[in-house]
Amino acid sequence: MYSVSSSFLSRATSKTAPWSRKFLIGSSDYTNRVLSWPVIARRWDDVVPSTVTIDLSNADQMFNFFLPDGTLLNTNCTLQMGFTDEYLSLMSGTIDALRYKNEVVSLTLINKFKKLSDRIIGDLTSPAIYTNSDYMVHDLAWYVCTSHSGLSALTSTNNPDIDYASFTSWSSVFSADNVRINARFTGNVASAMLKKIAELTQSAIWVENDKLKFMRFTIADSAAMSFDDSATIGGTQTMDARSLLNRCYVGAAYNVTSMTYGITVSNADSSSISRYGAKERIVKEETIWYVDSASALNLAQRKVLIGREIFPRLVIDAPLQGIHLSIGDCIVVVDAQIGVSDSFRIMEEAISMDSGKKTYIADQSQYQNGFRLDYSALDSSDVLT
Structure with missing residues (x-):
């Protein structure tokens, strides 16, 4: 969640809120040159550097100053939204590409985490090997971000690249569970490896406030905001059986030489299997892998816990009263038309x-404030809270 003042929140809830937009190149304000504003999107499990394109008026050749010097593309640009006395920075980055056509110049911006996609870890002849010890998950993630990608290694909340408060909180989860991994990188792109760590730990890693944020969702958090029929423009609720997973196998103790796993663990939910039939998946990785059965079981249990039921998924369109909300925040949605009155993440x-x-x-796969009975012998599908 973005940190904003109470005055900001109060004005944001108004249907006639005087929203203001701003576009900066360096410290220069070019808001009045913008012809079309972008959509800025984020998702919980995707750390690929994000890009947006913004069109600017160039009738007077104002932006031709980029043409003689390609290094100017490294100038930091910022997209902001809010009110004239308080703005949220929605995206900050450098120019990835320029396109001049007639009286318009199109700027494609990419956030600073382009470094994660520009860097590779190890190579085929000199791999980066993390098998001489059993590494904690967060330690390997830190090495990928800092040693291999060039992000700041400052271990305080002053770190300009990594949300250190969220990272330490995320780290404590795996320290408590003693989850350990090994890795062998042979020219792998850093962003892909960070995404793999997220997948192997059922974690969220995304960009917020121009920093990498880390989180492993707890089963229930308090709701940050409520949306009812009057506060939304439209909504869609879906139920998708393809998300079901009630038996999960996870490989561990991978042997690089023989390319085999010394351990395979599994976890299953018999109640879910009884109701839906077996929905199975195997997780086996040859780049990053768990070293022991306890670590592998941690993932198997988590995947089954989240996948054992068909949880509702919502797409909600709303005005900007919740502009300060972000990935991982929990909301209450009440919409009689689509039959929903519940909490979602x-x-x-x-x-x-x-x-x-x-x-x-x-969705509710990682926000479960109720429990579902095994109603196979009953005539109800109620959720008790």
């Missing part, structure tokens, strides 16, 4: 700076 978001609308994609 935001897993994806998209802000249209052009239309002044925010889209939330939220």
